[in-house]
Amino acid sequence: MLQVFDIIGPIMIGPSSSHTAGAVRIGKYARSILGTVPVSALIRFSGSFAKTYKGHGTDKAIVAGILGMETDDERIRISLEVAKEEGLAYTFEETEIDGAHPNTAEIFLKDADGSEILVQGASIGGGNIIINKINNTVVSISGKSDTLIIPHEDVPGMIAVVTKILAEHSVNIHGFSLCRDHKGGIAVMTIEIDGGIDESINQVILSQPHILASTILKAI
Amino acid sequence: MKYDSLADLVLQAENENIPLCKLILRDQAQQAETEEKVLFENMKRSLIVMRESVESGLDANKRSASGLTGGDAFKMREAVNANKNICGRIFGEAMVKALAVSQTNACMGRIVAAPTAGSCGILPAALLTISDDRNISEDDVVMSLFTASAVGMVIANKASIAGAEGGCQAECGAASAMAASALVELCGGTPKQSEHACAIALKNILGLVCDPVAGLVEIPCIKRNAMGVANAFVAAELALAGVESAIPADEVIYAMKKIGEAMSPALKETAEGGLAATPTGKKLCEKVFGH
DSSP states (O other): OOOHHHHSOOEEESSOIIIIIHHHHHHHHHHHHHOSOEEEEEEEEEEHHHHHHHHHTHHHHHHHHHTTOOTTOGGGGGHHHHHHHTTOEEEEEEEOOTTOOSEEEEEEEEETTSOEEEEEEEEEETTEEEEEEETTEEEEEOSSSOEEEEEEEOOTTHHHHHHHHHHHTTOOEEEEEEEESSTTSEEEEEEEESSOOOHHHHHHHHTSTTBOOOEEEOOO | OOOSOHHHHHHHHHHHTOOHHHHHHHHHHHHTTSOHHHHHHHHHHHHHHHHHHHHHTTOSSOOOTTSSOOOHHHHHHHHHHTTOOTTHHHHHHHHHHHHHHHHHHHTTOEEEOSSOSTTTTHHHHHHHHHHHHHTOOHHHHHHHHHHHHHHHHHHHHHSOOOHHHHOHIIIIIHHHHHHHHHHHHHTTOOHHHHHHHHHHHHHHHTTOOBOOGGGOSOTTHHHHHHHHHHHHHHHHHHHHTTOOOSSOHHHHHHHHHHHHHHSOGGGBTSSSSGGGGSHHHHHHHHHHHOO
């Protein structure tokens, strides 16, 4: 759901809300999903991103986001140099992702311990984004509110278990999706909530049988 | 409120006999579960950044990172200050400000997307020009940004505000429509007149393609911001005089969406068609990127 500040805003470094500010936010979200400090980033641009990323500074913007910068950080201009200083190796590739939004980027991040994550996001205009894939899981996350990502075994009743815990703590859900690789395999719940959520609630979810992980992604 | 129909918003404002800006602020505060004051202060910060982005764009010598553009706002200001411009002070000032903000953006400076960065000069130029000319209070200008946002939200929800999806009509068109509606409100017009101004402004820009040279938000974007604010004044002026749009705003927005869908991808921010594909456009691209 759009708000006034999606239209008047963001306050940002130019030159393009979709190709610069949106790209910063996709990069920043990918970093938060990784949850640690990335040391290498492979960035694949698709559609309009692939054709014009150099001109719009999309490359600088997405690296700035991966480094954790905000959309109005004046260091976006020099983010590629900042990446070198901070030990982030980056590579850009142009690709065509079938059926993807025109402004789509795929980011493959690794940290020093070898943890890795693949995040696909689209910049949908005015600096707004949709994260549509995390590893092989299809999701739909705007990043505007706190979001829980919960991989679990694909057994009956898991949605009820998790949503009951949230209900007991008066956490309101406004977006929900679930995706699984195959029947009886691993499924992933993506839950967007109003307001914040306490880590202690997350621990309760984590302690349930068949839950493999539970991560709170803060709004960006 | 759902922000999927401008007519519905106008009807509600009329029923309650309040201006659009108050209706929107109240609703947004309710939805965000916060106080109106908090949203007002946030919006005020945007207005401050808007003013700063005008100032930084007036530099005569600052060039964009590509080197392709710069100095236009300064030239226009000189002409206005010398009383040389043909359309009078208000039009001249509005163009100066639109060019200035747009140049700040091209120089990777700080701006407020309104609704996008490519179209960021239009709304501040319209509002700051009219408020300086009529001594309108800063608080009223901040409030008018809520009206502009509501128009932008309806356009974003029912069509698009991305050049890559809808062409320039979705960016400069949306910005111009937002500015026109806000201008009407600031000049004492009714919510219904704001709706007509939105319709008229958007109708005038329907079909405009997004064809940036070298894919940069510079040529023709900077000058299209000057056009966008001029068009906002045209639409507001007509609406305030009682001129009505034959096609309702919501239908114009839908038409904009359909036109955007019918546009070739070459004309939607890919820098493959239109001005980007002209011999000079290609030459400039080569100059910047060497290919």
